[in-house]
Amino acid sequence: MRYWLMKSEPSDYSIDDLVRDRRVAWYGVRNYQARNFMRDQMQVGDKVLFYHSSCPQPGIVGLAEVCTAAFPDATQFDPAHKYFDPKATPETPRWFNVEVALTQKTRLMPLSEIRGYPALERMRILQKGNRLSITPVDPDEWAFIVGQL
DNA sequence: GCCAACGTTGGC
DNA sequence: GCCAACGTTGGC
Numbered sequence: 001m002r003y004w005l006m007k008s009e010p011s012d013y014s015i016d017d018l019v020r021d022r023r024v025a026w027y028g029v030r031n032y033q034a035r036n037f038m039r040d041q042m043q044v045g046d047k048v049l050f051y052h053s054s055c056p057q058p059g060i061v062g063l064a065e066v067c068t069a070a071f072p073d074a075t076q077f078d079p080a081h082k083y084f085d086p087k088a089t090p091e092t093p094r095w096f097n098v099e100v101a102l103t104q105k106t107r108l109m110p111l112s113e114i115r116g117y118p119a120l121e122r123m124r125i126l127q128k129g130n131r132l133s134i135t136p137v138d139p140d141e142w143a144f145i146v147g148q149l
Numbered sequence: 150g151c152c153a154a155c156g157t158t159g160g161c
Numbered sequence: 162g163c164c165a166a167c168g169t170t171g172g173c
Contacts, residue, residue: 007171031156054171111172129154131170151173158167 002046003137004037005060005125006100007053015050015061015105023101027073028083030095034134039070039096041136048100049137049145051125052108059110060145063103070096106149119144 006026008014018024029035043066050062072093075083088094114120124135137145 009171033156058172129170131155133170153172154170156167156169158165160165161163 002041002043003049003139003142004042004046004066005049005051005123005135005137006064007051007125007133009054010052011055014052018050018062018064018100018102019105021102023067023099025073025099026097027075029073029097029133030083030085031133034132035094035096037134037136038098042066042070042098044069047103047142049142050100053133057108057110059108059112059114060106060149061108062105063146063149064100065103066098067101068099070098073097109145109149114145117144117148 013024026038029038046066048064048066049060050064052058052061072090073083073095075081076085076088076093076095077090078084083095085094111125114123115126120126120141123137123141124130124132
């Protein structure tokens with residue numbers, strides 16, 4: 001079992017959208033490293049920190065769980081979609097996504113608070129220049145965060 | 150809106 | 162394979 005942090009822009013898809021939908025396909029990832037995490041390492045049952053980015057209050061806002069293995073991201077094949085990739089075909093898909101299911105919406109743990117905990121100082125989202133939308137989380141970090149929520 | 154950091158693209 | 166140019170991310 002692994003632990004992950006997954007970023008979403010709330011103007012795009014928020015924790016409240018996930019409360020409404022209960023589960024969602026994590027489509028639109030167009031970064032190879034993030035894709036590889038989903039395709040090669042994620043397993044059903046893995047735990048997810050749902051993180052709001054590029055917004056007035058960036059931070060952790062909920063817990064979720066990976067509920068499918070990775071499968072081809074449908075939006076790469078749709079010419080009308082903004083995530084269309086002309087180099088992808090159904091025979092040789094480039095982009096994959098898992099689905100995640102809501103565990104619970106939590107209080108907001110702001111990025112500024114995360115920064116203040118020595119136990120979390122090694123988290124990828126705190127490292128300068130980090131832009132990866134999906135990052136592994138250490139079991140210790142997961143336990144610490146859940147304990148603070 | 151700014152801008153640092155990073156990833157991708159494409160000419161050579 | 163190099164690397165400049167460009168696009169994107171994301172906090173502030």
